[in-house]
Amino acid sequence: MNFREMRMNGRSIWVETDKENKKTLFSGYRIESAGDKYILKKNRREIQVFNSLSGAINAAIETDQDDI
Numbered sequence: 553m554n555f556r557e558m559r560m561n562g563r564s565i566w567v568e569t570d571k572e573n574k575k576t577l578f579s580g581y582r583i584e585s586a587g588d589k590y591i592l593k594k595n596r597r598e599i600q601v602f603n604s605l606s607g608a609i610n611a612a613i614e615t616d617q618d619d620i
Contacts, residue, residue: 553613555583568612572618581612 554573555566568580582593583605590608592599599615602608 553579553609553616555609557582558591581616583608583612 554569554571556569556573556576558565558567566583568577569575569610570583571608581593584591584593585603585605588603589604590605592602592608592611594612594615600608600611602611
């Protein structure tokens with residue numbers, strides 16, 4: 553699972569990309585920074601709020617493995 557950071561209006565969004573890290577996956581995971589919190593989303597639906605970016609990434613990986 554790969555993520556690319558995008559910065560907009562003073563906030564960061566990490567979007568899931570393909571294996572070559574070239575294309576953004578429209579229906580993939582997104583992690584948005586909100587102050588000192590990180591919100592994990594998929595398909596515009598909020599999954600959970602985390603205190604760290606690494607916690608959100610680990611949760612995305614675990615959730616993705618559970619869906620397989």
